[in-house]
Amino acid sequence: MTVKIALLGFGTVASGVPYLLKENKIKIEQAAKSEIEIAKVLVKDDEEKNRLLADGHEYNFVTSIDEILTDTDVEIVVELMGRIEPAKTFITRALEAGKHVVTANKDLLAVHGADLLAIAQKHQVALYYEAAVAGGIPILRTLANSFTSDKITRMLGVLNGTSNFMMTKMVEEGWSYQAALAKAQELGYAESDPTNDVDGIDAAYKAVILSQFGFGMTINFEDVVHRGIRDVTTDDVVLAQELGYVIKLVASIEETASGLAAEVSPTFLPKHHPLASVNGVMNAVFVESIGIGESMFYGPGAGQKPTATSVVADLIRISRRLNDKTVGKSFNEFSRPAQLAKAEDIKSDYYFSIQTPDQPGQILRLAEIFNAQQISFKQILQSQANGQTARIVIVTHAMNKKQLDNVSKDLKAVADFEIHNILRVLGE
Amino acid sequence: MTVKIALLGFGTVASGVPYLLKENKIKIEQAAKSEIEIAKVLVKDDEEKNRLLADGHEYNFVTSIDEILTDTDVEIVVELMGRIEPAKTFITRALEAGKHVVTANKDLLAVHGADLLAIAQKHQVALYYEAAVAGGIPILRTLANSFTSDKITRMLGVLNGTSNFMMTKMVEEGWSYQAALAKAQELGYAESDPTNDVDGIDAAYKAVILSQFGFGMTINFEDVVHRGIRDVTTDDVVLAQELGYVIKLVASIEETASGLAAEVSPTFLPKHHPLASVNGVMNAVFVESIGIGESMFYGPGAGQKPTATSVVADLIRISRRLNDKTVGKSFNEFSRPAQLAKAEDIKSDYYFSIQTPDQPGQILRLAEIFNAQQISFKQILQSQANGQTARIVIVTHAMNKKQLDNVSKDLKAVADFEIHNILRVLGE
Structure with missing residues (x-):
């Protein structure tokens, strides 16, 4: 059996796909239960097409998405163009045409993922995107x-x-x-x-x-x-x-x-x-x-071959499911109502780097401000005292976002303190 | 729908299984497409059964494997007894009785895995063992x-x-x-x-x-x-x-x-x-x-909850496949004829720690021996010279197993050299 696919775009990542399909042909076909064949490749225009042909790429390059969407032999569309448009339109149309889609487009999935997944669900087709997060890591x-x-x-x-x-x-x-x-x-x-x-x-x-x-x-x-x-x-x-x-x-x-x-x-x-x-x-x-x-x-996290590896793993999975007649399931089936945390439940240790006057009693002044918000210190370090200013660095125990806001405001309100930076600290 | 399972053994890992089934009930059922119910638990004898009941474990404890094998409601058998026997016999009989099996038994799989997998294949049932390697790591x-x-x-x-x-x-x-x-x-x-x-x-x-x-x-x-x-x-x-x-x-x-x-x-x-x-x-x-x-x-790599997590992931996978009617596939479908490497193709850097007389010219003597086998040095360190003996430590560039054997023999043949240790070195 052969599964025909079409690539949208032929940039760096896309050209890693044929590399793997060739180098790892036997294993891939054993896993996919099918041969995976690149039937068509969408490029921008005739100029790109001619350049790629001249470079010795022997694919069926097309310049219109319609040539792919109307081709009933093409079962899977692989979108590797990146950015939102025209990727979003092309993926939407491919899903609506009953084609399975593999993409590495994290921007698109993060912003329009829910909509695209609903379209895939409606048409009982797969939308997989292993490569979208942490490229080569499965x-x-x-x-x-x-x-x-x-x-x-x-x-x-x-x-x-x-x-x-x-x-x-x-x-x-x-x-x-x-x-x-x-x-x-x-x-x-x-x-x-x-x-x-x-x-x-x-x-x-x-x-x-x-x-x-x-x-x-x-x-x-x-x-x-x-x-x-x-x-x-x-x-x-x-x-x-x-x-x-x-x-x-x-x-x-x-x-x-x-x-x-x-x-x-x-x-x-x-x-x-x-x-x-x-x-x-x-x-x-x-x-x-x-x-x-x-x-x-x-x-x-990125790179031609790692990303292509994740893309081809998705292709194999879809091909297997075509074989098993179980295709169309969501990539991720774990779903609960989304609920965001309240500010008082979001807790972390923090690092404060503060410039103070180089005078006695600064740590006491700081300690009073933090203490007023019930924040305790884990580590404290004074450095870079030059006679005029000193740097005091504090790592706190856990505080919540409200405490963080309050203490930041209180520190800013002190005229002779200057906050250099505040950063999250992962506790031991 | 409910999938009924039986546990063979109720030691540390086994008792992690009900913990997860309870703590993570909703997610597990969503993924498994079924409720997973522990229908029977095999224990050694009445003494163990009574002790567990007295401890408040409310399971249907049985002391004979036949009570599980003849129970047509039990679809999956989870073997967590460890060692070779009676685990091997019980798993074999369970597979032959058409039951799917999940196990964490690496000793058994490493030694008898091929036989057991063949039995599973023959009876079109699943034999999964994610927990057998690196416990909690999937x-x-x-x-x-x-x-x-x-x-x-x-x-x-x-x-x-x-x-x-x-x-x-x-x-x-x-x-x-x-x-x-x-x-x-x-x-x-x-x-x-x-x-x-x-x-x-x-x-x-x-x-x-x-x-x-x-x-x-x-x-x-x-x-x-x-x-x-x-x-x-x-x-x-x-x-x-x-x-x-x-x-x-x-x-x-x-x-x-x-x-x-x-x-x-x-x-x-x-x-x-x-x-x-x-x-x-x-x-x-x-x-x-x-x-x-x-x-x-x-x-x-081990531990009650990590191992149980892998076991339950296998249970969920089998349960899903029962639902999809695709159960019976091998856990691992990648298969090629086994072929072992020849000694001359197995290459590594090595560390040699050698005691020599504390006299001039020892490094030269060593260099001649290694050079005769065409092995070159990457790092060399002389230490612990006490007037009588000195320690010379060498990290070599890559050599194959034949070279390793030869140089080891040649070094041993020198009466006043003593090899303290030879260890593999992973090159940068």
Whole structure:
């Protein structure tokens, strides 16, 4: 048997698909119970088509989506164009035409996933997207298949390779944010406009998808509080190290008594935490659950072959289900009403870096402000006293978001204090 | 709908199963598409039955396997007794009676797995055993479901929690082997006869199962070269650290040009390798593949709840497949003829710790012996010279097993050299 597929787009990731289908042909056909054949490839225009043909790519390149949608031989459409449009329209039309869809498009899924899944459900077709979160790490299928028996209480993820590469350079080699960004751009990890990566937007998209698979809750992108690494200074990095931590951009999704709390923020991780040694462009998802306890899934977050591996795994799964006549099930079947946590239930330790006058009694003044909000200190460090100003660094015990707001306001109200930074701290 | 199951044995792990079925009832039923009900529990005798009833366990305890096998309402049998017999007979009879079986019994699967799988196949029933390797880590299902598109070239596993706990104490706290063993026994991690753990037998069982899932090859237990941590000394540990490594018991399964090479041995891991920070009783499987590249799966290797989580995930999967009418497929469908590697294709770097006379020219003598086998040095360290003897430590570049045999023989033939230890080294 042969399953015919069509690729939408033939960029870096897309060209990894034929690589795997060829290199791993026997195993893939054994698993898929079918041969998987690339029947058509959609490209932008004749110019791209001619360039690819000239480069020796021997595919049936087409320039109109209709040539794919009206082709009843094509059973699966693989969208690898990225961004919202025209991907959204093409996927919608493919699902409506009764075609199964595989995509790696996290932006689209995070923002329009619920709508697209409803369309897929209505037409009894599959919409799979293993590659959308943490590229090569098979985390979504693992959550959907293996964590069925377990109840997840918290997920922590290093989900953005670009910012993790930058933080690794800042932590391990003392680079500045600007130097790290320049290097990431030079290596092609960061785009010329790095906003999505460095401001935590990309990681927040992935947190939306992880919330569905890990907690059965469909939350909105806007529900994920996100803050990137832009204002993490080399000072913060050095102070973190002195206190026994490394800073990484971490997505945290946690179920509290009142509901789900999802946040992306630069976070102090204890040096011995498994996530602390996830370096460079690697990603990892750390899962806390009532059954397994602690587990971690580590691998490349992006790249041609890792992403293509996840895409082809989805193709195989759909092909098998076509064979078993069980196709059309949701990728993720865990579903509960979404409920967001109240501010007073979202708790964390925090790091405060505060500039004070270099005079006696500053720690006492700070202690009074924190004490008024019933926040206690875990670690305190005074440094960089120059006669005029001093730096006082505090790591607190857990406080909730209300306490955090209050104490931040109270600190800002003191004229001769200057808050350099406030960052989340993962407790030991 | 309700799926009725029977537990064989009601020890620590078995009692984790009802915990999860209760604590996670809604999610489990949503995933299983059925309620899962423990209909019968097999215990040894009336004494155990009465003790469990007195402890408040309200199950239908039976003392004869026949009461389960002849009960047509029982669809799935969960074997959690461990060891070979009577588990083997009970599982065989259950499969022959048309019942699906879930087990965590790695010893049994490593030695008799092929036979049992053939029986399951013949009777078109499921035999699942996610819990058999790395307890709580969903590694087998991940290999079977997500690595379908990828080709694995090497797997490295920290698979035995007991010996990893011991090595962690030896590496991080400088404990002796004996002190670490005594502590492991005190904490209940090691049995009074620790052979299976410390001699690498348990890890070798798991390597047999991983070979099936990762490489599609059914090899024999005897094909896994295994050596435990018994003769790793504190000297080796300290020298490893000086050279930039940590020592762990590592299972390595690698596909060479001529076939599969599987080995369990204490191994030097570069300090920055992700496996190097897998400490205490935690397990991890590090996978190298042509698609994903490098990935790692980390979690608890044993324990009541982690193991029960894997068992219940298997129960859910079978229950779903009963619902879909697709039950009876092999847990692992990847299968190729088994082929073992030739000695000359099995290559690794090695650590040699050699005692020589404390006289000039010893390094030259050693260099000549290694050079005769065309083995080159990567690192060399001379220490502990006391006027009479000196310790010379060498880390080599890659050599094959033939070269290793030859150089070991040549070194032994030199009367005033004494080999303290030879250990595998994972190259950077």
